[in-house]
Amino acid sequence: MPSKTAPLRKKITLALDDSSRDRLSITVNLLIIGLIIISIISIVLESEPSISGTYGHILRYIDVVAVSVFSVEYLARLWIAPDLPKYKDLPPSKARLKYAMSPMAIIDLLAILPMLLAFISVDLRFLRILRLLRIFKLTRYNSTITTLLTVLRNESRSFAAACFVLVIMLIIASSFIYLIEGKTQPEAFGSIPKAMWWALITLTTVGYGDVTPITPMGKVFGGLITVIGIGIVALPAGILASAFSEQLHKNKDNYRDAVKQALLDGVITPEEYQHLKTLQEQFDIEPEEANKILQNQMAMSSKNQSAKTDACPHCGKSLPAKLIDIDQPE
Amino acid sequence: MPSKTAPLRKKITLALDDSSRDRLSITVNLLIIGLIIISIISIVLESEPSISGTYGHILRYIDVVAVSVFSVEYLARLWIAPDLPKYKDLPPSKARLKYAMSPMAIIDLLAILPMLLAFISVDLRFLRILRLLRIFKLTRYNSTITTLLTVLRNESRSFAAACFVLVIMLIIASSFIYLIEGKTQPEAFGSIPKAMWWALITLTTVGYGDVTPITPMGKVFGGLITVIGIGIVALPAGILASAFSEQLHKNKDNYRDAVKQALLDGVITPEEYQHLKTLQEQFDIEPEEANKILQNQMAMSSKNQSAKTDACPHCGKSLPAKLIDIDQPE
Amino acid sequence: MPSKTAPLRKKITLALDDSSRDRLSITVNLLIIGLIIISIISIVLESEPSISGTYGHILRYIDVVAVSVFSVEYLARLWIAPDLPKYKDLPPSKARLKYAMSPMAIIDLLAILPMLLAFISVDLRFLRILRLLRIFKLTRYNSTITTLLTVLRNESRSFAAACFVLVIMLIIASSFIYLIEGKTQPEAFGSIPKAMWWALITLTTVGYGDVTPITPMGKVFGGLITVIGIGIVALPAGILASAFSEQLHKNKDNYRDAVKQALLDGVITPEEYQHLKTLQEQFDIEPEEANKILQNQMAMSSKNQSAKTDACPHCGKSLPAKLIDIDQPE
Amino acid sequence: MPSKTAPLRKKITLALDDSSRDRLSITVNLLIIGLIIISIISIVLESEPSISGTYGHILRYIDVVAVSVFSVEYLARLWIAPDLPKYKDLPPSKARLKYAMSPMAIIDLLAILPMLLAFISVDLRFLRILRLLRIFKLTRYNSTITTLLTVLRNESRSFAAACFVLVIMLIIASSFIYLIEGKTQPEAFGSIPKAMWWALITLTTVGYGDVTPITPMGKVFGGLITVIGIGIVALPAGILASAFSEQLHKNKDNYRDAVKQALLDGVITPEEYQHLKTLQEQFDIEPEEANKILQNQMAMSSKNQSAKTDACPHCGKSLPAKLIDIDQPE
Incomplete structure (x- = not known):
């Protein structure tokens, strides 16, 4: 199996590597940054009754897109963890576990978690704040x-x-x-x-x-x-x-x-x-x-x-x- | 033609050179600085109804003088651009074009542009603000x-x-x-x-x-x-x-x-x-x-x-x- | 007599020495720090009528405990003063007098003094402020x-x-x-x-x-x-x-x-x-x-x-x- | 004449020299500093109607004393100017003129001048502010x-x-x-x-x-x-x-x-x-x-x-x- 997925994993690793100057990776990372910013703005605007009344469905749609992309991103990053230089010498499962415990991975998880919490009913306004934590995803890029x-x-x-x-x-x-x-x-x-x-x-x-x-x-x-x-x-x-x-x-x-x-x-x-x-x-x-x-x-x-x-x-x-x-x- | 205007151009170059300590250039530059400050103050005061009601004609007169002088200055600086050390090796027309694109030249242009816009009717109050941008002309001297x-x-x-x-x-x-x-x-x-x-x-x-x-x-x-x-x-x-x-x-x-x-x-x-x-x-x-x-x-x-x-x-x-x-x- | 109490004094010296990394001394000092903080909070809360009305007796009890512990601590520190490196060469009584005059000792005394003043009736609110001075006891640990x-x-x-x-x-x-x-x-x-x-x-x-x-x-x-x-x-x-x-x-x-x-x-x-x-x-x-x-x-x-x-x-x-x-x- | 007054002048020079650690000079300078502070406080308090109504005569008396002392000090400093190290090589009259033009001397003069202006009637409140300028006398000592x-x-x-x-x-x-x-x-x-x-x-x-x-x-x-x-x-x-x-x-x-x-x-x-x-x-x-x-x-x-x-x-x-x-x- 690793022989089959290895090239794909390598490609994704390159695409997500924010320090490379590869064209693909720049495009992917700019898209993620853009989505973070748009999603933050939409959460902030959603709290305003006059806006959420008229444009609520657009804002909710943006959030669904954002959480989907961030979920895919989270899983992809988890998957490629064994290819990261610092986890090179670890077996894949251990590398993924270690990555999942890293601060950046936890921030990425926090960005998608509130969506899952929405299924078990929680106070909507508190949930909104939690979703805002995804702003910390930007620290990766600075x-x-x-x-x-x-x-x-x-x-x-x-x-x-x-x-x-x-x-x-x-x-x-x-x-x-x-x-x-x-x-x-x-x-x-x-x-x-x-x-x-x-x-x-x-x-x-x-x-x-x-x-x-x-x-x-x-x-x-x-x-x-x-x-x-x-x-x-x-x-x-x-x-x-x-x-x-x-x-x-x-x-x-x-x-x-x-x-x-x-x-x-x-x-x-x-x-x-x-x-x-x-x-x-x-x-x-x-x-x-x-x-x-x-x-x-x-x-x-x-x-x-x-x-x-x-x-x-x-x-x-x-x-x-x-x-x-x-x-x-x- | 260049042989005829060259001495005049040289003289104007000297007069406008703000780094020289020539008497003429100091006088010219002090006059320009003074006119910038007076014109800024007059624009600020003009916005006050109680003042513009009584002294409006004086303030408008100051502005006409200022714009005229600044226009002459702008054209003069454009004309002498080929004599500037950094454009020495360029043909005159290219030197002028390059100078016209420099930040200082654009600031100088912004200082006179609003007057021209006044002919096509624009909101008077917005025009006033635009005219205030001429304060940046002072950065040349600091x-x-x-x-x-x-x-x-x-x-x-x-x-x-x-x-x-x-x-x-x-x-x-x-x-x-x-x-x-x-x-x-x-x-x-x-x-x-x-x-x-x-x-x-x-x-x-x-x-x-x-x-x-x-x-x-x-x-x-x-x-x-x-x-x-x-x-x-x-x-x-x-x-x-x-x-x-x-x-x-x-x-x-x-x-x-x-x-x-x-x-x-x-x-x-x-x-x-x-x-x-x-x-x-x-x-x-x-x-x-x-x-x-x-x-x-x-x-x-x-x-x-x-x-x-x-x-x-x-x-x-x-x-x-x-x-x-x-x-x-x- | 000194031969009898010397071992105990040595033990107390060790227990109170805040720079050592002995287990006992860390425990003792953490307890004192905790008690200082709790006692400060209780004095601050006591000034709020709505709280002192309901929980007044608990707050007063905390204060009695704090003052008792701080008094024992003060006397203990006074007693072990001759064992401190800087007073090594002085006779015990002189070492204690000198220690009593040191800024830290005066702060320790101020932390317990207001309790004694309470017996001679003073304005209760002023007394409360005086008791807050025990916050300076914390400077010993920073x-x-x-x-x-x-x-x-x-x-x-x-x-x-x-x-x-x-x-x-x-x-x-x-x-x-x-x-x-x-x-x-x-x-x-x-x-x-x-x-x-x-x-x-x-x-x-x-x-x-x-x-x-x-x-x-x-x-x-x-x-x-x-x-x-x-x-x-x-x-x-x-x-x-x-x-x-x-x-x-x-x-x-x-x-x-x-x-x-x-x-x-x-x-x-x-x-x-x-x-x-x-x-x-x-x-x-x-x-x-x-x-x-x-x-x-x-x-x-x-x-x-x-x-x-x-x-x-x-x-x-x-x-x-x-x-x-x-x-x-x- | 210089032979007669020279010893006295030397003594006054010593008494007024604020950099010496002579007992007399310390006393004299501390007295002057004290008088400046007292006089500043009295001018500030005098502006308060409720205070100047009751204690006005005391405050006015303090000011008379202050101005008298400052006048004597000013004249004394002017007199001893030829003894100052930096004016050593000048003839006495020139040394005094030069000293009178120094910033410290002008500040000293400003401290006593308002009193003289009081004779020609000026707005009392403006005069008060002028008298406050004597606070700059303190810069001599810092x-x-x-x-x-x-x-x-x-x-x-x-x-x-x-x-x-x-x-x-x-x-x-x-x-x-x-x-x-x-x-x-x-x-x-x-x-x-x-x-x-x-x-x-x-x-x-x-x-x-x-x-x-x-x-x-x-x-x-x-x-x-x-x-x-x-x-x-x-x-x-x-x-x-x-x-x-x-x-x-x-x-x-x-x-x-x-x-x-x-x-x-x-x-x-x-x-x-x-x-x-x-x-x-x-x-x-x-x-x-x-x-x-x-x-x-x-x-x-x-x-x-x-x-x-x-x-x-x-x-x-x-x-x-x-x-x-x-x-x-x-």
Whole structure:
């Protein structure tokens, strides 16, 4: 059997491979992306009574098409899992099971699951929200999101600390405003949980203005909290700015290391070139920048190479190259 | 014919060249800048009935003058296009066509086009907006805008990722608040598209307060969204901060490379100096900073020069010069 | 007596040591953290009349348990103070006194003090707020908060300058809006202190909208203040971003120095490895990053080692080692 | 005459020198700072009718005292101007004239001028605002403000570009919302200037909510403007973050250069140490950091020194030090 279906499976693998630049695969992936977007828009519009009244049948038809395509896509991806490079060495059934457990496969499953739930009756409005989760299918197609997620994961401890600061400030702000304005505006500040609404809206500098302190002391304290709010807002901006900067340098360092590695034998083979090209895209490095790194490293490499043939100043015999091969810590 | 008009064309080229420091060109360009600003202000004021009623004729007169001058300017720039350095090697007609297709020429055309449209009757208010587009003519005169645009282009993938995050959050926030408050406040949260207004105003921390959740659960969820809003606002700030930092280093590196290049022969000729001066302005490097880079490079160059020719001062044998010629990649 | 209680004290020291990975100590610390969080939530809920009416007795019971446990914890920590590494060389009584004066001990005391104040009758609502201060007990368990506090302390002068700018802008904004709108809206802008509420809400971009300028000139000036507000908000974000970036580099430099120190004798002993592990966590460096630094330094160290002992492999004469031992300040 | 008054002038110079750590000068400067703050508070409170009615005479008395002290201070500073280091080489009258033209002297004059204007009758409320300008007197005592101003001046072109972007966005936002909502809400969006109020409040993410779009198309466009608003707010934050980072590095480089200069002769004399101490404070470098730079440079210097005595590997005679004295471009 595998001998019969293997060519078809290979073709589907190529068609679904979003990193290839094959014409077929680009067409297939663009169609899927388009269908995701259309289906998201139709779910959003369906919630509007005036639209779902008139165009309801079209929207429902779009959803049926979308779920059918996504189901076929899900099954196809499950079927071709053994052909994926990372599951190469596993037996087919195990490869499929492992793929089914991967985050992308779960997202794909979530995109079609609500349709199945509709047969057992569930609240229609909640179902609609569930269907919207298929927007996460788009993350497959955006490589910068991966960088973003890496940064967020690396800085998770800093963000946790920032959240801790926010919680402490929230509790302090809400409990003091409850003390100060609790009796004047019992509706808004009558208890600490109630006062938290105002505190959060103020600390995040959103400032709806549906609840504001009215006593002089409440205004003084409220003003203080707005100032602290600037700091609260500045924290994640500062963390992200330094993290992005750091990630940029790390990506460049990694690319430079890869170039160094490729240049160990003095030349860059076509395969190495292809590999560097892939890394450059993966690390989000601009072509111009990548080129500069490459040239710098080639210049250094040729220097090292010539040094290898240079002689000891005492006896004229050649010296070990490492004397001039100084690694730079930063 | 070219022999007759050539001197005039050269003079106009000089007068319109915004990078020269010629007296005539400064005067001409300041006049154009002033006319752009006056004409923008007059269009803005014209929309106010109380002003256009009294001073309408003056404002209309200003516009006629502005359009006339801008038309002359447009035709003049088109005429002198063959004299521009970048179109030097093209035949005149091709140079003009190419210039007419350049972004700056299109902006210049947009500044005068609405006047022509007025002859075929169009909605007057829409025409007014179109005329305002002439504000983009000012970008010609601001070199820092170019740096800004470079940064934005380099980081376009990051901004796209940030927008993608915003869209996902917008859909999640609006669909959940629709679930939670849809029945309590049908006017504001009765459908996902309606709820998006609140979600966007909250996620961007603008917080008008015209629509706010009122149920306890809506407030808890709304509070969560305000916190996510801080993150959404922090993303572009972080991206820009790291991008500006990077651009600054790149500009300095480029300037340093140019200085190195100029110093290859050991001296900086007046032409090279002029070229460095232009680069310094183009790269937005402060004079003090540029001077420091120049001195550092000159010191290194003289060291290299002497090292290359220097033998050991005692025994006359040549010393391994490359031992000190260490390039630093960062 | 010390010989009798010493083993128990040692055991308690281990159980309370939050940096150890002993099973007992993890259990004890998780229990304390859990109790802090539960007790904070119960105090917050108690302030809500509808909840304290029904579940008041449960909440009061939780508080009694919490205060009891925190009291035992406080006394236990006081008792074991002489066993802490930093108080090793002091006599027990002095160690305890010194510990009692430390910030963490004072926070622990504040967590139980309000209960004692309850016996002498104080305003119940104020007491509630005081009890909330026990949230600071959690700072003991978050190492990133320490980094955050270090950054804030290092940048305290910058933040003071930012606050100074805010105060100047606050005074200018409130006094001018008082001049402009004082007579039109005496309720909101009738005096400079009154106008400060609007000025602060605007400068921090919170923008409640409970008070807004209504005259044309007031709106022009108000618009100007909102633009200045962007700058005010950008200041701390900029300071924090550059400070975090700086702290990151400092932490890495310190870690690199420690690795260098450990490698002075050419090998990393298990004790040194343990020490580096602790430093890595303390400096918030990712394992991957730490590993890279370690490998770089080991490569450099082995190079230096060989250089120091190496003679030219051909003629046996020693080579000038320091020629390649170049320290890089940045 | 100079021989008679010279000692007194010297004493006053010392007493007013805010950078010295003399007891007298600290006392005098603290008194002046206190008086500035008290006088600012009293002016602010005086504008509140309920306070000025009861305590008006006290506030007026405070102002008389403040103006008297500030006048004496102004005259004293004018008198001692010839003793200031920077005016050392000028004749006394010229030194005083030059000092009177300096920004700090003009601020000092502005602090006392309004009192004199009171004799010729001016609007009392405007006078009050003028008196508030004395808050700028405090800038003399905050060295970090100087760093801040340097950064702002260096980045003035970037901020101008950011303002230009804001103005373009403001015009686009207000003209389109005028097109969309002009007929529905003529009060708020009836003309472009009127619509600018909403556009500015939204672009700066202040979001009062006194004016909001109500038509569906207005809300869609308004939502777009809030997203652009995030970018507008991110611009100055990004500029400042990269500028602060840059300034930090520049300050450290300058300090390192000064240390290098001081170490040229191999030792740091007490005078040099004092000079470095002053620079460290001026450049806002932490003591710990400064110490590290100092030690690094001393280690490098000693290496250079020993290199000077080291020999050519060929003939055993000493080599020129510059071979290992490698300048680092960054």
